[in-house]
Amino acid sequence: MSQPTQLPKTSQLNEFSTLELAQALMERLSISPNDWHRLKSNRNSRAREQAAAALVFLLKDQPQEALARLEQATGWLDRTISAPPCPTHGHGGKGAGD
Incomplete structure (x- = not known):
């Protein structure tokens, strides 16, 4: 008989606030x-x-920023x-990564 799959330990996550976890x-x-x-x-992405x-x-507690x-x-x-064009393209100069 196989053993049930164990869930990852969450005890370490309990050390962080909800905000810290969201920021991470x-x-x-x-x-x-x-x-x-x-x-x-x-x-x-x-x-x-x-x-x-x-x-x-x-x-x-910044609902307007969250809504945006x-x-x-x-x-x-x-x-x-859609993504705007890269600001370094089409301006006569070569930007990083061009």
């Missing part, structure tokens, strides 16, 4: 400068990034927004 999630889901060109148009930011603002981030996340998912 936001940091984990944020697109790094090194990945920006590769992921700037990735709808799931952008929506995750914005939804995590919304959670942080909700936990900080949730609207951004929704826009990425329903394709009503």
Whole structure:
């Protein structure tokens, strides 16, 4: 008879506040400068990034900021927004990574 799969231990997570956990999630889901060109148009990555930011603002009792981030996340998912062009392109000079 096989043993049941054990869930990861959450005791270490209990040491952190809900806000700290949300901030860690936001940091984990944020697109790094090194990945920006590769992921700037990735709808799931952008929506995750914005939804995590919304959670942080909700936990900080800033509902208007949270709503703005949730609207951004929704826009990425329903394709009503797209990534703006890179500011270093088309301005006569070469930017980093060009």
